[in-house]
Amino acid sequence: xxxxxxxxxxxxxxxxxxxxxxxxxxxLFLAMYLTTVLGNLIIIILIHLDSHLHTPMYFxxxxxxxxDLCFSSVTMPKLLQNMQRQDTSISxxxxxxxxxxxxxxxxxxIFLLVVLAYDRYVAIxxxxxxxxxxxxxxxxxLVMLSWVFTxxxxxxxxxxxxRLSFCENNVxxxxxxxxxxLLKLACSDIYINELMIFISGGFLLVIPFLLIIVSxxxxxxxxxxxxxxxxxHKVFSTCGSHLSVVSLFYxxxxxxxxxxxxxxxxxxxxxxxxxxxxxxxxxxxxxxSLRNKDMKEALIRILYKKKISFKWQHCNFLFKFI
Numbered sequence: 001x002x003x004x005x006x007x008x009x010x011x012x013x014x015x016x017x018x019x020x021x022x023x024x025x026x027x028l029f030l031a032m033y034l035t036t037v038l039g040n041l042i043i044i045i046l047i048h049l050d051s052h053l054h055t056p057m058y059f060x061x062x063x064x065x066x067x068d069l070c071f072s073s074v075t076m077p078k079l080l081q082n083m084q085r086q087d088t089s090i091s092x093x094x095x096x097x098x099x100x101x102x103x104x105x106x107x108x109x110i111f112l113l114v115v116l117a118y119d120r121y122v123a124i125x126x127x128x129x130x131x132x133x134x135x136x137x138x139x140x141x142l143v144m145l146s147w148v149f150t151x152x153x154x155x156x157x158x159x160x161x162x163r164l165s166f167c168e169n170n171v172x173x174x175x176x177x178x179x180x181x182l183l184k185l186a187c188s189d190i191y192i193n194e195l196m197i198f199i200s201g202g203f204l205l206v207i208p209f210l211l212i213i214v215s216x217x218x219x220x221x222x223x224x225x226x227x228x229x230x231x232x233h234k235v236f237s238t239c240g241s242h243l244s245v246v247s248l249f250y251x252x253x254x255x256x257x258x259x260x261x262x263x264x265x266x267x268x269x270x271x272x273x274x275x276x277x278x279x280x281x282x283x284x285x286x287x288x289s290l291r292n293k294d295m296k297e298a299l300i301r302i303l304y305k306k307k308i309s310f311k312w313q314h315c316n317f318l319f320k321f322i
Contacts, residue, residue: 007166009089010185013173014082015274016267026083032282033076039285040065043295050298056134057119061289063143064112068281071105074098075176075277082175095177100158102176106253106276107150107204113246114208115142116288117215125222153200160196164188173266178273180257201257209250216243241287249280 017025043065047053078098082088090098122133157179164186174181179197183190216239252272289295 007092007170009091009170010095010177010182011171012078012082012088012090012175012177013171014079014088014175015270022083026080029076029083029278030080032278033072033080036072036076036278036282036285037069039282040069042299043285043289044069046295046298046302049302052301053294053298056136056139057116057123058294059139060112060116060119060143064109064116064288065285067105067108067112068284070101071109072278072281074101074105079175090177095172095182096158096162099161099177099179099182100154103154103157103179104150107153108146109249109280110204110208111146111150112143113249114211115146117212117242121215121218124219153204156200157193157196160193164190164193174270174273176273176277178269180269197257201254205250205254205257209246209254212246212250213243245280245283245287248283249276252276 015025044062047058047062075098078090119134123130126133161179161182164183165188166185167187169185172178172181172185179193183193220239252275256269256272
């Protein structure tokens with residue numbers, strides 16, 4: 001009890017990068033973050049502006065893009081800021097806030113990937129029933145349920161962590177306020193926290209991952225029964241890219257939070273965290289949307305309209321001037 005103290009701030013150690021390479025990695029992560037922001041913003045704007053994309057699949061994709069944008073923005077700005085200055089502190093309230101939104105948007109990402117897999121399953125395996133099953137009301141309900149569940153999930157773990165006492169050591173060997181890193185600094189009994197992570201993690205990670213795998217297995221088996229060789233190759237290419245991103249995202253999270261922490265070193269934990277906090281949100285726009293033919297056509301349509309509008313305004317200006 002004598003070693004306990006009131007912690008007002010934590011120190012984030014950041015990435016294990018040699019000082020001479022700091023500027024190089026700063027430029028790399030800045031480029032990756034800007035790519036994530038730009039890619040997801042393009043998808044959100046295109047889906048909003050083009051009426052051809054007002055379908056259930058693109059409704060879910062726009063929500064996924066928004067989630068990726070927010071998920072990356074929870075950790076990346078702070079990481080980039082800390083790489084440029086000596087003071088890497090974060091307040092106690094700021095740390096809990098970052099952890100809350102990290103779990104919130106991470107949970108949303110998980111549910112939206114499941115919803116997207118289900119949407120593709122219905123579209124390919126039950127095409128005649130697609131309109132009746134994936135109604136606008138049902139789609140909104142799926143997204144709203146995802147929000148409600150993840151809000152309560154994030155609040156639960158944040159409140160459980162807020163009740164803990166911390167010792168004099170306030171150094172977090174990570175680039176953000178990760179739950180597992182904070183639990184290692186706690187002086188209180190963390191049994192309840194670990195138990196809830198294991199139980200809720202099973203529902204939030206393992207079950208959704210299995211549902212996605214089952215959905216894609218059903219899609220592939222359905223395509224193999226009726227489609228041509230070209231269509232089969234296209235589906236395998238699409239499903240393979242989707243599953244690669246899903247495996248990257250789920251694999252690292254399951255490995256970090258459901259496996260014993262003693263099996264990983266701090267450096268390995270940081271590298272695995274970078275995979276799902278930086279790499280996955282950057283890849284999702286290209287894997288799920290920007291390679292899509294409909295998205296490319298929507299981009300061309302909008303650019304063409306803007307070009308015509310610009311020419312018309314330019315002509316009107318010239319006529320007025322004359």
